[in-house]
Amino acid sequence: MKSRFLAHMTIEEFKILLREILKEVLDEEKRTGLDTDCLLSTREAALLLNLEVTTLYDKTSQRLIPHYKRGKKVLFKKSELLAWIEAGKVATTQEIQKDASQHIWKRMP
Numbered sequence: 715m716k717s718r719f720l721a722h723m724t725i726e727e728f729k730i731l732l733r734e735i736l737k738e739v740l741d742e743e744k745r746t747g748l749d750t751d752c753l754l755s756t757r758e759a760a761l762l763l764n765l766e767v768t769t770l771y772d773k774t775s776q777r778l779i780p781h782y783k784r785g786k787k788v789l790f791k792k793s794e795l796l797a798w799i800e801a802g803k804v805a806t807t808q809e810i811q812k813d814a815s816q817h818i819w820k821r822m823p
């Protein structure tokens with residue numbers, strides 16, 4: 715006979731149990747690194763990038779963002795989206811000055 719322990723739990727106890735399970739799953743994903751190579755739907759990618767879904771569709775149609783398409787379904791690799799974000803990094807004034815100094819030192823005889 716199977717035990718029915720959920721029937722004897724309060725809603726608060728169930729919420730606590732659910733939070734603990736979710737925390738374990740998320741911790742495991744972070745630890746193994748599987749999290750970054752997963753495929754995301756358009757909605758999930760829009761949430762990750764903090765964009766509207768329509769804006770994301772515009773970027774895919776203009777081929778401005780890495781994506782995969784099978785039929786009508788558009789998918790995104792999380793790792794590629796994160797790399798795309800990092801590729802758009804704007805250099806700080808300090809980084810520009812450092813690069814300029816290095817360039818000048820290289821050109822000096």
